[in-house]
Amino acid sequence: MSFFSSRSLHHRGALKQIHAQIFRSGLSLDNLYLTKILETISHLDSPNSHYTRLLFDQIQKPNTFTWNTMIRVYSKTRDFELSIALYKEMLLKGAKPNWITFSFVSKAAADLGTLEVLLGLHCQVLILGFCSDVFVLNSLILGYSGCGPVDYARKVFDELPERDLISWTVVLNGYVRSGRAKEAVELFFLMREEQVMFDEVVVVAVFTACAQLRDLHLSRRLESLVRECKVGFNSYMSNALIDMYSKCGSIIDARKHFDEMVDKDVVSWNSMVSAYGRAGNADEARKLFDQIPVKNEISWSALLNGYVQNGAFKEALLLFSEMKAKGIIANDTAITGAVTACAHMGSLDLGRQIHSSLDKEKIKSDVVLSTSLVDMYVKCGCLDTAQQVFNEISKKNLVCYNVTMLGLAIHGKASECLKIFCNMAKGGLAPDSTTFVAILSACAHAGWLEEGQKWFRLMTTAHGIAPRAEHVSCMVHLMGGLGFLDEAHGFIKTSSVKPDVVIWGALLSACKVHGNLKLGKLATQRILELDPSHGGAYILFSGMLAAGNKWDEVMEVRKKMKEIGVENRRGWSCIDLQGNVHEFHVGKSFHPEIKEILPVLGSLNIQTALSG
Template sequence: MYVHNGVIHFLVSSGELELAGKVFDESCVRDLVSWNSLINGYIRSGRAKEAIGLYRKMQEEGVEPDAVTMIGIVSSCAQLEDLKLGRDFHKYIEDHGLNLTIPLSNALMDMYVKCGNLESAQRIFDDMEKKTIVSCTTMIVGYTRLGLLDAARKLFDEMPEKDVVPWNAIIGGCVQAKCSKEAFTLFHEMQDAGIDPDEVTMVSCLSACSQLGALDVGIWIHHYIEKHKLHLNVVLGTALIDMYAKCGNITKALQVFHEMPSRNSLTWTSIIGGLALHGNAHDALSYFSEMVKVGLRPDEVTFLGVLSACSHGGLVEEGRKYFTQMTSKFSLSPQLKHYSCMVDLLGRAGLLDEAEELVKSMAVEPDAVVWGALFFACRMHGNFEMGERAALKLLELDPHDSGIYVLLANMYGDANMWEEAGKVRKMMRERGVEKIPGCSSIEVNGTVYEFIVRDKSHPESEKIYGCLIQLTRQSGFAEFTYGLSELETHGV
């Protein structure tokens, strides 16, 4: 039996699951260790349903599970994000008095976190006499998933010892919550603490660069990866491509793409989206064709890049073709973002009636992005009647969005419909809607600075405004001033 179990364990560890299953099935004697080895092998391979099926078969044969078995089965529920099934197994553990070991408690917490039930995870965590790094990290992930960054940071700071994993959890959580500057601060603290970052850390930091457009920091991270010989796996390589593309260096993104030893569908999707973002429509479509040719299946995000490329390049026929192929060839249902791309594409081309018909025929309820695309197209081509319909739909969806009122008033102004423009401004005042100040950011020497309208918080704000005034004069801003005076003349 010992040798038999050793063979199964060796095959499972080597990734030979089918062969391990064959040895298991052909054996006339099987004990709990045999079952546990195969069940956990399925789980490590991401085959959670097969693991649960094997567990059911084990029960039918009268073999009682132990804590090791339940760790695997609870992990299966986490993979499937099946909260009901996870609760059932938790109840089984309690009803049968199984020893709630630290690894089993951690597995239960992880399951509840991944299934979105933080309260149950918190109860298990609070009841644990001894909390490990894994226990704390699991809760940090749970907090950050729900945007509870303060709670995550409090628990993180209370941990007596930390390796790279909890650092990655808190940094990744900040990036997920779009708090990229905080993520960089934590990254510097991590280095000060003498913790060496790994590939996961680098992926999170590169995502933060993408969010902020911080190219200098991204280049530094790339150099760090090369200097410390971190493994450029598919995930890290894809993050580099995404960073360079979103930070404005598509040439470098393409270089990283071609230097990668292996690529998956996410890598191709990233470069297609990057090319679309930079207006290289034909190149984006060429890479899409190559992706399909090498046998990789595009997903909804890939098609978002493809349709964006068509929109930026004004490729109406190609856009229609790929939009149709989503359903006919790849069995993918268009989502709101795909519809907004198509409406934008048709609208930019002046095909406003077709764009409106597409909105009316949508399988899902149009959102503000879809109606916004139609509205901007109407304003661009001077179709004020259709533009008014789109704007009223936008106001139905979000009556407190100041931008819609301003744009609708401006559209009326473009058409010399000053009375209607005045009504819109009046409606805005009556509803207590105020224009939200704009915010912009710029990276200088690796530091990202943020500014809002009339912001004087920067120590060199006087010089900045002086430069802005000079630029304004040079750019012939008089035309805009004239436009404002026209609005004032008509009482808008």
């Protein structure tokens, strides 16, 4: 074994030289030497799987250890399909797998998301007598949790003869990753009943589950329980605690724990910036962001998305520009946030620039990013580009279907909207409430009364979705837009949904269009009963009265508005010119070039009047 005495053994070049020496020495048929090289290669950080396989194929009658070593190499190089293929080859050649084999193969199956392989592996575990081996069964639990169906993992967990901390942790994290937070918390309390001591990984998982539930009372109960168990809080746990309280709506608790941290890391700062953004306090988020000692790309994305969440789209785009100027590479979250801001600001040029800078394959595979691009192009009126991006998404989810359908609906593309719905149904995706808002909006914009009534019925009878206010509002828009105002009113009265401001607002808008002052007055009264300071209702009704030359009543309405402090919200608009967004507000002259703009507007008005 003198070949392996050198410290250079762990260098790929040295290993190949040793292999050549073995070959020249006539020892290439000695499995011991070749297996030793194979084993050493498997411990390299980035082994060459092709070379390793050539070496493996030279070994006569490899044993279980040798097969496992080769499978390990494929696991390290993330060649998961080859790992599974080699496992099947191992079985065909009569080699017997052991607990190490199962651990590697179950992980490969989980990373590939191949449930069928895991189910087959599970059968072999039982047949080969590993049904009492906790390590093997934990590997299966980990595999099932990684594949998605955590119920399979739980079944194995429940049948374990003996559960260790790994068993509990894997299932609990499986529930958290699957969004089944309630079951994760229940499992944690079961863990406490069985007096299993937990570690920081379990604590972070259960805090994350509580954050998903948005249950502040439960948050405080869990924190108290963890502290009673004398578990020392490290930064990892404290960061999860901050995130939990912020998502449960208590920015005070989140800030308290942040301020109490002795060693704040960048995750702590980022969590608190996100917390303020989530709480609607973008100014405090910016203030804290400026205090971060060393920022990373997540710091920037946290603040940017805080701006987006609070409707501060201009500030979000300014921050995105600041990132670019400072050479900060935006992560996926920041890019998605910037695209969303472009959508709301109508900043098409910047949106296109961001789109063109992205990798095409990434756009196809990242459904969140691609959906934001679809939304941006729809809101900017570029329907063809929006549909092109949508068509190229490799794995479409319900959200991207809904966004695309809603976009087509508001642009009056009812046929295209319904076509996408049919394609979605063929793909096996079940619609939700938002899907039918899109369909009914499409029918309303197209004026398809019978079609709209049909889909409203099918929503309940065929898909089991109970009507909501937005569905009723769409139907009122549809009937009211066609002039069937009494029918729209009757629909409201007979609906199982209690009418809200949006539903009565839809009727009021239709009454204004068709000049039905009597029904418009009733709709206004109903709105003001629900929201006495609803400025929109006063303004719409005042406009109807003015159109009917009822000026005394107009003055009464305006007097009432003044008494209760209702102001007419000033209109505003913005345009994107060569990548710069220009805002204009009614009655205000903030634009720096307003003196040059006003004469041009006056000239355009004259030309419009002359052209009739």
